[in-house]
Amino acid sequence: MFISLDLETEEPIYTQLKQQIIEGIAKKELKPGEGLPSVRSLAADLGINLHTVNKAYQQLKQEGFIQIHRQKGVVIHPDGVQKADESYYTTLSAKLRPLIAESICRDVSLDEFQKLCLQIYKDFEKRSES
Template sequence: MLLEIDLQSEVPIYTQLVNAIVEGIARKRLLPGDALPSVRGLASDLGINLHTVNKAYQILKQEGYVQINRKQGVVVNPDSMPPADQPYRQRLAEQLRPFIADAICRGLTKEQFDELSRSVFEDMRREENSNVD
């Protein structure tokens, strides 16, 4: 499991970490029950502070992506993923609004938007049946 972080980005490091791990789960590089690196281990690997890693893990825990226990450390939630319920969908729609407004102004059609999002979907699912990692 390779995590790439851009220290220059405006996106906070802990957010990049959260995104990278969620993407790892989506790509099935990380499977339910898999252990994540220890806070200190990952921090030193990435050359960042352990608090930054900890914050990312706490967010993932709060959202239901991982469990934190005293024995194994942090593991991908083996029981369930966060639900695609109504509150989530509403939040997602709200978050997509600025992107879609921008797209409309630029003359991007719904079909082009779908095509673009499809390329992202497919990119993530490409590896699903071929994980040697």
């Protein structure tokens, strides 16, 4: 999996890293049980602080995407990611609300918003099938 960070954006580096790993899992580029680089190794490869990588890994661990073992290192959760439940939908709704509000403020129609969401969703489905 290729990781590309934008050091000029306002988005924190650890968030970019976390999101790209989640995208790799969604696209099936990273499979359950597959190893990820160590904190030190990934930080050195990307030229970023190891605490930044550690923060991304810790959040991914808390959210159930990865496991961190003393002997095996960092691996994609071997059982796969936990399926969506009521708690996840509550969190998803909270994350979408500001995006939808901003879209409405910018005169993005419901149809345009839905088309964009559908396009992105289908893009992930295509990549995970190949």
